[in-house]
Amino acid sequence: MLYWDQKKECMPREQLEELQLKRLKETVSRVYSFVPAYKAKMDENGVNPKDIKSLADLKFLPFLTKQDFRDNYPFGLLAVPMRDIVRIQSSSGTTGKPTVTGYTRNDIENWAELMARGLTNAGATSDSVIQIAWGYGLFTGGLGGHYGAEKVGAAVLPASGGNTKRQVMLMHDYGVTMLGCTPSYALVLHEEFLRMGLERSDLRFKSGLFGAEPWSENMRKEIENKWEIDAYDVYGMTELVGPGVATECGCKNGLHIAEDHFIAEIIDPDTGEVLPEGSFGELVITSLTKEALPILRYRTRDLTTINREICSCGRTHARIRKILGRSDDMLIIRGVNVFPSMVESILLQIPGIEPQYQLIVERKNNLDRLEVQVEVSEKIFSDEVKKLEELENTISRELNSGLGIAVKVRLVEPQSITRSEGKAKRIIDKRTI
Numbered sequence: 001m002l003y004w005d006q007k008k009e010c011m012p013r014e015q016l017e018e019l020q021l022k023r024l025k026e027t028v029s030r031v032y033s034f035v036p037a038y039k040a041k042m043d044e045n046g047v048n049p050k051d052i053k054s055l056a057d058l059k060f061l062p063f064l065t066k067q068d069f070r071d072n073y074p075f076g077l078l079a080v081p082m083r084d085i086v087r088i089q090s091s092s093g094t095t096g097k098p099t100v101t102g103y104t105r106n107d108i109e110n111w112a113e114l115m116a117r118g119l120t121n122a123g124a125t126s127d128s129v130i131q132i133a134w135g136y137g138l139f140t141g142g143l144g145g146h147y148g149a150e151k152v153g154a155a156v157l158p159a160s161g162g163n164t165k166r167q168v169m170l171m172h173d174y175g176v177t178m179l180g181c182t183p184s185y186a187l188v189l190h191e192e193f194l195r196m197g198l199e200r201s202d203l204r205f206k207s208g209l210f211g212a213e214p215w216s217e218n219m220r221k222e223i224e225n226k227w228e229i230d231a232y233d234v235y236g237m238t239e240l241v242g243p244g245v246a247t248e249c250g251c252k253n254g255l256h257i258a259e260d261h262f263i264a265e266i267i268d269p270d271t272g273e274v275l276p277e278g279s280f281g282e283l284v285i286t287s288l289t290k291e292a293l294p295i296l297r298y299r300t301r302d303l304t305t306i307n308r309e310i311c312s313c314g315r316t317h318a319r320i321r322k323i324l325g326r327s328d329d330m331l332i333i334r335g336v337n338v339f340p341s342m343v344e345s346i347l348l349q350i351p352g353i354e355p356q357y358q359l360i361v362e363r364k365n366n367l368d369r370l371e372v373q374v375e376v377s378e379k380i381f382s383d384e385v386k387k388l389e390e391l392e393n394t395i396s397r398e399l400n401s402g403l404g405i406a407v408k409v410r411l412v413e414p415q416s417i418t419r420s421e422g423k424a425k426r427i428i429d430k431r432t433i
C-alpha cells in the first residue's frame with residue numbers, strides 16, 4: 001500500500017484532532033479579523049473566536065453559503081491583500097455569477113499536496129505518465145491535477161479537455177499509465193478508442209482518478225471493465241480549493257477527507273442541525289490551512305455520509321461515501337426523491353444498454369414528470385422492435401422497483417445523447433416555474 005505522506009495520512013486520531021483544533025482556532029481568529037462579511041455573521045450569532053475551545057464548538061459558528069460568495073463577489077471573502085494572492089480560479093457560473101477563489105503560495109502548495117495524495121492512492125509514482133484531461137483554465141480540475149502530478153514526480157501530459165481523438169492518440173503513443181478527467185469523459189474516450197480500432201495491449205494504461213461529477217458504483221465497474229483499469233474517485237469544489245478535498249484509497253470504500261486540512265460535518269439540509277455519525281445529509285466543510293480564502297462551515301449542498309472508522313488501508317482520516325448528488329439536482333417526482341446517480345446505478349445493471357442516459361423533467365399540473373432516455377447498444381438497436389420493447393419494459397420495471405415510482409422510459413439511438421468533455425449534463429429541465 002502506497003502513501004504519499006504516511007505520517008500525515010495515518011496520524012493517530014487524537015493527535016489529528018489536536019492539530020485540527022489548533023488550526024481551527026487560528027482560522028477562526030483570522031477570518032474574524034480580516035473578513036468583515038463573516039465577522040458580521042459571527043457577531044449576529046453572538047459567537048466570538050474565544051468561544052471555540054473544542055472541536056465540538058464548531059457547531060456555534062454560522063454557515064457560509066454560495067449566497068455569501070455571490071454577495072461578496074468577486075473578492076469580498078479574501079482574508080489577505082491581493083499582493084499575497086498568486087492565483088485566482090473560478091467555477092463555471094452556470095447558475096449566475098461565477099464563484100471566485102484565490103490562493104496564496106502556501107495554498108497552491110497545499111492543494112498540490114492534496115492532489116499528490118489522491119494520485120498516489122490511485123497508483124501514481126514518479127514512473128507514471130499522467131494525462132490530465134480535465135479542463136485547464138479557470139476551472140480547478142486541470143491545474144489541480146497538473147500540480148499534484150508534478151509533485152508526485154510523474155511525467156505530466158497537460159492535455160486539457162476536448163479534442164478526443166488526440167487524447168486517445170496521446171494515451172496510445174506516449175504510453176500513458178494514468179488518466180485524470182470526469183468519469184463521463186473516461187467513457188467518451190473509450191468510445192473513441194474503439195472507433196479508432198486500436199489494440200488495448202498497445203496501451204500502458206493502468207488506472208484513473210475521476211471526479212468533478214457524481215458517478216455511481218456501477219459506473220465505476222463500467223469504466224473499469226471497459227478500459228481494464230482501476231478507477232478511483234476524487235472530490236472537491238472551487239470554493240474549497242478544487243479537487244483533492246477527499247480522495248479514494250485502494251479499498252474503494254469511501255473517499256478519505258484530508259482531515260489535516262479540512263473538517264467535515266453532516267447536517268440536516270432543512271434544519272441545519274449537525275447529524276450523528278453515519279447519518280445521510282449535506283456535507284459541510286471547514287478549512288484549516290487555507291490562507292487566501294479560509295472557509296468556515298461551507299454548505300456544499302453535496303449529499304453523503306461520514307465514516308470515522310479507521311480504514312483497512314491504515315489511513316485514519318474520515319471517509320465520505322461516494323456523493324449521491326447535489327441537493328440542487330434532486331428531483332421530487334410524486335413525492336419521491338430521485339437523483340440522477342440513482343437512475344444510473346439501476347440502468348447500468350441492465351445488459352444491452354450503453355452508459356449514456358438523460359433525465360428529462362417536465363412539470364404538468366404542478367407535478368414533476370420524469371422521462372428517462374437511455375442509449376441502447378448498436379447490436380440491440382438493429383434487433384427487432386419486439387426485442388427493443390422487451391428491453392424498454394425491463395428498464396421500466398427495474399426503475400420502478402428501484403426508485404419506487406413509475407417513470408417513462410425512452411430508448412434512443414446509439415450516439416444520440418450529447419457527449420460532454422467535462423461534466424456530463426444528466427438533467428434536461430423543461431420545467432417553467
Ligand code: ADP
Nearest residue numbers: 091092211212213214234235236237238323326
Ligand atoms: P461548479 O459549481 O461550476 O460545478 P465546481 O467545479 O467547483 O463548480 O464543482 C464542484 C461540485 O462538483 C461539487 O460540489 C460536487 O457537486 C461536484 N463534484 C465534484 N467532484 C465530485 C465527485 N467526485 N463526486 C460527485 N460530485 C462531485
Ligand code: ZN
Nearest residue numbers: 249311313315
Ligand atoms: Zn483507506
